[in-house]
Amino acid sequence: xxxxxxxxxxxxxxxxxxxxxxxxxxxxxxxxxxxxxxxxxxxxxxxxxxxxxxxxxxxxxxxxxxxxxxxxxxxxxxxxxxxxxxxxxxxxxxxxxxxxxxxxxxxxxxxxxxxxxxxxxxxxxxxxxxxxxxxxxxxxxxxxxxxxxxxxxxxxxxxxxxxxxxxxxxxxxxxxxxxxx
Numbered sequence: 464x465x466x467x468x469x470x471x472x473x474x475x476x477x478x479x480x481x482x483x484x485x486x487x488x489x490x491x492x493x494x495x496x497x498x499x500x501x502x503x504x505x506x507x508x509x510x511x512x513x514x515x516x517x518x519x520x521x522x523x524x525x526x527x528x529x530x531x532x533x534x535x536x537x538x539x540x541x542x543x544x545x546x547x548x549x550x551x552x553x554x555x556x557x558x559x560x561x562x563x564x565x566x567x568x569x570x571x572x573x574x575x576x577x578x579x580x581x582x583x584x585x586x587x588x589x590x591x592x593x594x595x596x597x598x599x600x601x602x603x604x605x606x607x608x609x610x611x612x613x614x615x616x617x618x619x620x621x622x623x624x625x626x627x628x629x630x631x632x633x634x635x636x637x638x639x640x641x642x643x644x
Contacts, residue, residue, distance in 0.1 A: 482514035485540035489514040492524045497531035501539070510541040519545045525553045534568065543569055551580035558586035558602060566602060576607045583614035586622075591619045596631055604639035 488508040491499035493601070500520075504510060511519050518526065519543040524533040533553075537543060546552045554574045557565040566586070570576055577585050584592075587607040590599040603609065609620045623632045 485515055486512075487525065488520050490531055491626060492520055492532040492536075495524075495529040495531050497535045500532045500535040504535070504539045510536050510539045511545070520555065521545060522547055524580065525560065525562065525565065528562060530562045530565050533557065533562065533565045537565075537568055537572070543572055543574055546580075549581040551584075552578060554578065554586045555580045555584070555589050557620035558598050558600055559589040559593045561590070561593070561598045563598045563601045566598060567605070570605050576605050577611050579611075579613070583612065585611055585613070585619070586609075587619040588613050588617075588622065591622045591631075596634065599631075600634055600638045603635050604642055606642065609635060609639055637639065639644050 485493075486503075486508065487506075488503040488510075491503055492514075508520075512519055512522055516523065519542060520580065521533060521536045521543070522545050524530075526547075543553055552574070553554060554569045554576070555578075558571060567581055567602060577587070579585055580589075585607065587599055587602045587609075590596075590602060607619075610618055612618055620635060621630065623635060
């Protein structure tokens, strides 16, 4: 009966993973197989149930930079405001892994662009620390504050200045000026 819900070859994947302790949705995310994620959801996978690392599937997809899987999970109704045990949310990890499109989807669906996470860091702080410049500029254009401080009283712009990348600093300041134009 399971075979009617899975595409060819997916049944083998389910049996192989049974010994690994991973749920089929988790394996699909790790492969960034959007179709397999959708298939797992159609066959009853709970998009908000924790997987083997303790995160929701959407948090796992964001942490590992799997944008196709993340998009499928968002479309399937995954909790976009889920947080991990450290206090970071999906937008934090999408920013840190440079998933600019996913950042846009999350912001469009109501996730706060300046939401503080672990250590008071915003998604912009994490994008800057990970050197995801395009994502950082996008977040600023979408309203992320260059003035919001983390728990160490540093702004994202302070972090850029410390890195010595004056071009990146100028790009972020320009993005802030162009916001809403």
